[in-house]
Amino acid sequence: MRGMETGMGPMAEYVQRRWREGQAPDGDLIVFGDGQLSVMRFWGAERWSRADEILRATEWTVHHWLDVDVVMASWGHAGYRAYGGESAAHGSIGWVALTRDDGQRTLEWLAVCSESNPFAEVALDDARLTAVSTSHDAWTFPRDAPQKVEISRGAERGR
Incomplete structure (x- = not known):
C-alpha cells in the first residue's frame, strides 16, 4: 500500500480517514487500506464455519458506518500491529485490523x-493474524489475503 505522502488515491484516503476516526463500514466485509472492499459471507453452524468472498470493489459507497473504537486486544510484530475489538453498535459485532505500527496506525x-x-485476543506473526472471539472461535487471517480467513469453532479447537 502506498503512503499518503506518495499520492494515495481518494478511496484509500477516505478509508484511512474513517479508520483514524474509529469507524468501519457496516456489514460482513474486509476493507483494505488501499480503498478496496471485499463483501464476505461468514457461514456458521454449531460445529463448523467458513468464509467466502462474495465480491471485491475498488469504488464503493457505504451509507452506514460503525464505531470500531473499542479495542479489546492488541499485538505488535515486526513493524505491524493487530487489533481486535467490538462495535458499540451491537454486542455481536466483532472486528479485527492489521495496521502498520507507525504513529498514524x-x-x-x-x-x-x-x-x-x-x-x-489477537496474535500476529510473519504469515498470519489470529483472533479469538468471546465465543471462543479462532479466526486465522493470512496477512496478505485476509479474505481467505479460516474459522475454527470453539468446540473444534478443544478436541
Whole structure:
C-alpha cells in the first residue's frame, strides 16, 4: 500500500480517514487500506464455519458506518500491529485490523463480522493474524489475503 505522502488515491484516503476516526463500514466485509472492499459471507453452524468472498470493489459507497473504537486486544510484530475489538453498535459485532505500527496506525486491512462476537485476543506473526472471539472461535487471517480467513469453532479447537 502506498503512503499518503506518495499520492494515495481518494478511496484509500477516505478509508484511512474513517479508520483514524474509529469507524468501519457496516456489514460482513474486509476493507483494505488501499480503498478496496471485499463483501464476505461468514457461514456458521454449531460445529463448523467458513468464509467466502462474495465480491471485491475498488469504488464503493457505504451509507452506514460503525464505531470500531473499542479495542479489546492488541499485538505488535515486526513493524505491524493487530487489533481486535467490538462495535458499540451491537454486542455481536466483532472486528479485527492489521495496521502498520507507525504513529498514524496506517490501515492495511480491517475485517468486520456482524455475528462473530467481539475479538478479545489477537496474535500476529510473519504469515498470519489470529483472533479469538468471546465465543471462543479462532479466526486465522493470512496477512496478505485476509479474505481467505479460516474459522475454527470453539468446540473444534478443544478436541
